Amino acid sequence: MMRILIEPVVRAALLEDLGRAGDITTEAVVPPEATVEALVAARQPGVLAGLDASLLAFELLDPTLRIERLCLDGAQISRGDAVAHLSGRAHGVLGAERTALNILSRMSGIATATRALADAIAGYKARIICTRKTTPGLRTLEKEAVRLGGGTNHRFGLDDAMLIKDNHIAMAGGVHAALERAKCHAGHLIKIEIEVDTLDQLAEALEVGVDAVLLDNMNPETLRRAVAMVDGRAVTEASGRITLETAAAVASTGVDLISCGWITHSAPILDLGLDIAG
DSSP: OOHHHHHHHHHHHHHHHHTTTOOHHHHHHSOTTOEEEEEEEESSOEEOOOHHHHHHHHHHHOTTOEEEEOSOTTOEEOTTOEEEEEEEEHHHHHHHHHHHHHHHHHHHHHHHHHHHHHHHTTTSSOEEEOOSOOOTTOHHHHHHHHHHTTOBOOOSSTTSSEEEOHHHHHHHTSHHHHHHHHHHHOOTTOOEEEEESSHHHHHHHHHHOOSEEEEETOOHHHHHHHHHHHTTSSEEEEESSOOTTTHHHHHTTTOSEEEOSHHHHTOOOOOEEEEEOO
8 A cells, every 4th residue: 555545544553542642651660762573463363464564663763763564454364374464663563553453453353353254254355345444544554454364445435436325315305306306417437326224125225227236234035136137237235243153154145245244343453463582
């Protein structure tokens, strides 16, 4: 990922942690001239993500640190695998440690969760996609973590596609009216997707015409009927509390996409740590 995209995020995280006076513990306990050798290593198996952003935290705090990447983002790592080697002044390593590990552990957790879902639906045409249910300020990193885990990104924001949801439909006065209004405002490169809860709503959307349909909280049998109704006329997306245990059943209905908010808002972290040699 381009540095210009991630540097503001990493800087903000460092500033949050350093506060008004910096790392007062290290300043008090560790001599300013002290140097260290350190390894960042996995304490759990999973998929590595966020390494570039994580190491940038060390670089920004102390540009003199020597940083060696030992793994690439997207790699499958095992417990004990070293992913980076650091050497240089201890103050820089210790001051950036928590910010770096927060980023790395969270993004690797998202990638690992996504990989598990993608593996669960292997053999079906469906793809796992994320949502806008991301941590404020971290969307760029979290969506990259989804890609590194074998998933695909949905919208990055409100401005890159139209997604007409239940509240839009209610305010517009129905599916037909909402779609007609959207089509009047959409540029020629803007895709339009609409969320439907019932097969009757789906039929109405197909009558007007739409690029994609979000089939919300439908059971597998209803999803199967919905896919048959669409018959290739729109991209089909299943959504609504889909878990690792239910993903395969959803994929078996023939949907094109399975969206999961939890992979970005609730995925457990992957435990990685920093250990100083000696």
